[in-house]
Amino acid sequence: MTRERRAEAIGQDLLAVLPAWVAARFLVAASMLGARLWIDHVDGGERPIQLGQGLLAWDGAWYRSLVESGYAGVPGEGIRFFPGFVLLGRLSDRLLPGGAEVALVVLANLAALVAMALLLRLVRRVTGDEVLAGRSVWLLAFFPPAFVLAWAYAEALFLLLAVGAFLALADRRWWWVGLLAAGAALTRPTGALLALPALVVVWRGWEAAGGRERVGRAAAVLGGPLGFGAYVWWASVHTGEAFAPLTIQRELRGEPVDPLRRLLDGLGELFGPDALGDGLHIPFAVGFVVLAVLAFRRLPLEHALFAGACLVVALAADNLNSLERYALNGFPFVVALAAVADRTPLRRLVPVLAAAGMAGMTALAVLGEYVP
Numbered sequence: 327m328t329r330e331r332r333a334e335a336i337g338q339d340l341l342a343v344l345p346a347w348v349a350a351r352f353l354v355a356a357s358m359l360g361a362r363l364w365i366d367h368v369d370g371g372e373r374p375i376q377l378g379q380g381l382l383a384w385d386g387a388w389y390r391s392l393v394e395s396g397y398a399g400v401p402g403e404g405i406r407f408f409p410g411f412v413l414l415g416r417l418s419d420r421l422l423p424g425g426a427e428v429a430l431v432v433l434a435n436l437a438a439l440v441a442m443a444l445l446l447r448l449v450r451r452v453t454g455d456e457v458l459a460g461r462s463v464w465l466l467a468f469f470p471p472a473f474v475l476a477w478a479y480a481e482a483l484f485l486l487l488a489v490g491a492f493l494a495l496a497d498r499r500w501w502w503v504g505l506l507a508a509g510a511a512l513t514r515p516t517g518a519l520l521a522l523p524a525l526v527v528v529w530r531g532w533e534a535a536g537g538r539e540r541v542g543r544a545a546a547v548l549g550g551p552l553g554f555g556a557y558v559w560w561a562s563v564h565t566g567e568a569f570a571p572l573t574i575q576r577e578l579r580g581e582p583v584d585p586l587r588r589l590l591d592g593l594g595e596l597f598g599p600d601a602l603g604d605g606l607h608i609p610f611a612v613g614f615v616v617l618a619v620l621a622f623r624r625l626p627l628e629h630a631l632f633a634g635a636c637l638v639v640a641l642a643a644d645n646l647n648s649l650e651r652y653a654l655n656g657f658p659f660v661v662a663l664a665a666v667a668d669r670t671p672l673r674r675l676v677p678v679l680a681a682a683g684m685a686g687m688t689a690l691a692v693l694g695e696y697v698p
Contacts, residue, residue, distance in 0.1 A: 339443040342460070346467035347439050353468070353681060354476045357688035365693070374694035381431050383691065384698055386478035393419055393426040397564065405561050406574045410487075410513030411480035430478035438475040438482035442466060444489040449661055451496050452626060462664040465676070469660055470610075470683030471650035473691070474698050484514040485657055491520050491549075495527050495628065500542030504549030511553030515571070516655040518554035519635045521547050523628030580644025588641050589615070606696075607646040614640075614653045621662040629658040647697040650687070 358380065365373050376383040382390050388407055391400045393415040411433070418429035442463050449459035466472060475482045487510035494502035503524055511517030528543040535543060561570045576582070589611055614637050621630035636656030640649050653659065667676040690696035 336443070339446050340439065343439065343442040343446055343463050343467075346464045347442055350467040350472065350684070351435070351476050353685055354473045354688050357473070357685040358692050360685075361689040361692045364689075374692070376694045377692045380692075381476065382427055382478045384477075385480075386430065389415060389430055389478050389480070390426045393430065397561075402565065403574055403578075405565055406571045406578070408480070408511075408513055408515060408557055408571070410509060411483050414483065427478070434478055434480075434482045435476060437486045441475075441482055441486040441489055444486065444493060445657065445660075448489055448493050448496065449664075451493065452629075458661075458664055458668060461668055462661045465664050465667070465680060466657065466660045468677060468681040468684050469654060470680060470687050471654045471698065473684050473688040474651055474654075477698075479651075479698075480513050481651060481654060484510055484517065484655060487513060488517065488520060488655070489657060492523065492629070492632075495524060495546065498527075500528075500539070500546040503546035504542075504552075507546070507549035508553030508556075511550045512557055514655060515554055516636055516639065516652070518550045519632060519639070520550040522635055523632045524550070526628040526631060578645065579647070582642050583644055585638050585641035588644070588646075607649045610650050610653075611641060611646070614659060617659045617662050620666055621658050624665045625658055625662055629661065632656055633658040633662070651698050 358377075362373075362377060365371055365377065379387055385407070388400070388404055389411060392404055392407060392412045397405055411430075415426065415430045415433055418433045419426050422429050422432060445466060446459045446463050449462045450456055453459070475485070487506050491503050491506035491510060494500075494506060503520075507517060507520040507524065509517075510520060524546045528547055532540065532543065558569060558571055562568050564570075567573060589608070618630070618634045618637055621633050625633075633656035637653050637659075640646075640652035663676065667673050687696060687698070691698045
């Protein structure tokens, strides 16, 4: 394909996903407005700080501070935020007017648009099913935790890089796989898990590959872990504490636990005093487990393995805050849901339920009741 044809195809994919992208942002905006009207005219209470922060609520405020002041200018807890989104946010801040707030929101939303276009291309490339590709894009747009793709969060950039790595993997472009995986791991620690799908594909043709190709295949596998390790090493040197980002994250989310045991314990929490705390995450955890099983049944092994690994990591914490967002990093969950919804009487109901879930999560997040 010539460069002109490739540019034309990319433009067509961006236009194809634009309606879903726009509709999701209207829903997020309407949900945030509804939450504000509820507080001001119905509840009559004081506005939560998150409502005033808007698209920079929760982690968005951290990213703004990191763009403005760097890691040295924020509390030590800030070292747990990986630098990919921060660095591109600084670049965007130099190119765009309006300060760090505008730069981060624009960056996140443009990254979400490109990530959706890449997902359209990936599903079409892997399955040959144009309808499934389109349905996957719409479900990603309205997946309940996907409201963070419109906020100043790193998830949109991560998805762009992760889906891009899978596309490069499908085309056997090994060095691109490694580069994109490294970028993903510098954006979110989950990027290190891209080594698993890369290893599956690399191993299939390892014996027949020549020496030069084997180097490229190795780079595809090692890109994610190297990106992850590079930041952990820098942060450890910067703070003088070994494994500083992981240590701080562990302090916030608790010591690693057996994911299966955590899930079983969570089922009991549904009926205990934590029913409105961690118990709220358990229905979503169970839903992701079901989707993981469906992914292994309906998707290529490398896709299902990545989604399953993201879920295991999300469940391997005593504190289940942000479980849904962490699991969203495993984007093949969305494709598995689209594949199942396309073949059941619930085909029209699933997108409606997803959109309702996203509206509810958005409202709860800006009301300070839900930690995204």
